[in-house]
Amino acid sequence: MTLISDKPANDDSSVVAEAVQAPKGGRWIDHWEPEDPEFWETTGKKVARRNLWFSVFAENIGFSVWVLFSVLVTQMGNAGFAFMQGDQAVNNGLILVSIPVLVGAAMRIPYTFAVTTFGGRAFTTFSAGMLLIPTLGLAVAFTQPTTPMWVFMILAALAGFGGGNFSSSMANISFFFPESKKGAALGINAAGGNLGVAVTQLAIPLVIAFGLFLSASDPAGYRFALVLSSLFWVPFIVAAALGAWLRMDSLSNAKPDGESYALAMRNRNTWIMAFLYIGTFGSFIGFSFAFPTLIRANFPDLQNIGIMVALGNLAFLGALVGSFSRPFGGWLADRIGSGARLTALVFVGLAFGVAAIMASLAIGSFALYLLSFIVLFVITGIGNGSTYRMIPTIFAASARSNAEANGHSFKEATASGKRQAGAAIGMIGAVGAFGGFILQQALRLSNVHLGTMAPAFWAYAGIFLLMAGVTWWFYLRTSFAISRAPSMAYAQA
Structure with a gap:
């Protein structure tokens, strides 16, 4: 048995965390009481923060690989891949960047449960190591200009597993922190992961430029640059997997709550918030992945400006500001006093942004x-923060309302609301990510059948206004109990 403790050996005033070599293998902590102030200060805080930072690193690499195709497709035509040349370049490019989004959205549901089954340490190691398959596979595929599109579609699907890392990472970290510190920890975790999109869209164009400098600006040179870009993340993936295995822990009491998941799935608020999250996170992911392709398609003359090409036509700026504005959205929602009010304004702002x-x-x-x-992108980031701010508020108030109607205690209702909110977040995140796939396909189909993406953009502007209306109808009407005292409901949750 190995002890993990910051307390002196002769201090018996509280129980310390223990990590045992359980039959499951790995380092498991059997006792974890983050709500106990003494435990948190003497033992929990240091362990939780260590797990948080290694989780952020692994999740960041997951996002970096998830979005990798958004940059690679812009140079595949130059590398001699026929299906990425001419009129089919934009459409096939949108197909390849949308596949990772679809797979990543689907993976978010099983990845949420995986942590409670295999442990945070083991699953973070696995999910990070899994990313070696698409990166090494791409390095091989790019060596041959005759590699067919279906091979890249498979590799794009495998890259999509990086998108599932968000759910497993968020689920894992949520167990480590007390309620009073959970919001900040999850905000750091989410923002750190989202930044992976910007990192890839800045770093990979520079790697491609470096590869061309070492070789030549011909198809063979571009293929070498793309191979180099695929291998770029391999050392970081290895570091993330080793860091998780050597420095992270698993909590024995991090168990799934089947009843809370069932209640959350039957709660209409889960599906309303999932719909709204399509508009915020779905837009962030959808536009982030498509942005390099959209710039290249609408402003082809930028390809003649070397510095712009090396910087990916500045596409990384969108994901960068969107990532940093996410925690600001949660903070601003607290200041305004209602995540719903800010979310409604976000959707109106998004409609004007499209215009x-x-x-x-x-x-x-x-x-x-x-x-x-x-x-x-700034507005989508704020919206991501404000919608996540709404979830505990809504479920706390909903549980309290049900308790009053059924004669249950307020304490039981509060605990139930917390569990349902945690259960709902996984599904809401998955549906929101799927919204990115919908957005990209709308742009692609509009371009294929109508010869322009403008109708898809205007349709999305209309949907944003609809989402603003849905937010007002369900969460801002004065007759609706949840919106009358959102701050109190959140504080008591």
Whole structure:
């Protein structure tokens, strides 16, 4: 038995955390009481923070690989891949960037449960190591210009597993922290993961430029650059997997609550919030993955400006500002006093953002186009924070209302609301990520059948306004109990 403790050996005032070599294998902590102030200060805080930082690193690499195709597809035509040349380049590019989004969304549901089955340490190690398959596979595929598109579609699907890392990481970290510190910890975890999108969209164009510098600006040189880009993440993947295995822990009391999941799935608020999360996180992911392709398609002359190509036409700025604005959204929702009020304003802002994008295309201004998208990404980040702020509020108030109607104690209702909110987050996150796939396919189908993406953009603007209306109808009407005292409900949750 190995003890994990920051307390002196002769201090028997509280129980310390223990990690045992259980039959499951790995380092398991059998006793974990983060709500106990003495336990938290003497033992829990250090262990929780260590697990948080290694989780952030592994999740960041997961996002980095998840979004890898968004950059690679912009140079595959130059590398001699026929299916990425000419009129089919944009459509096939959107197919390849949408497959990881679809797979990542699907993986979020089983990944949420995996932590409670295999332990956070083991599953973080596995989910990070899994990313070696698509990166090494791409390095091989890029060596041959005759590699068919279906091979890249399979590799894109495997890269999509990186998107599932978000759910397992969030589920794992939520068990380590007390309620009073959970929001900040999950905000750091989420923002750290989201930043992987910006890191890839900044780093990989620079790697491609470096590869071309070492070789030549011909198809063979581009293939070498793409191989180099695929291998770029391999050392980081290995570091993330080793870091998780050597430095993370698993909690024996992190068990799934089947009853809470069943209640959450029957609660209409789960599905309403999932729909709203399509508009915030779905937009962030969908536009992040498609942004490099959209810039290249709408402003092809930028390919003649070397520095712009090396910086990926500044596409990384969108994901960067969207990631940093996410925790700000949660903070701002607290200041305003209602996540719902801010979320409604977010959807109105997104509709205006789309209108600004359409105006920039009408006048052919890249500066306005980039600025409009940056504003759009900032708003989606704020919306991601505000919608996550709404979830515990809504479920706490819903459970309290049911308790009053059925004569249950307030304490039981509060505990039930917390468990249902935690259970609902996994499904809401999965549906929200699926929204990114819907957005990309809407753009692709509009381009294929109508010859322009404008109808898809305007349709999305209309959906944003609809989402604002849904937010008002369910969570802002003065007759609705949840919106009358959101801060109190959240505080008591």
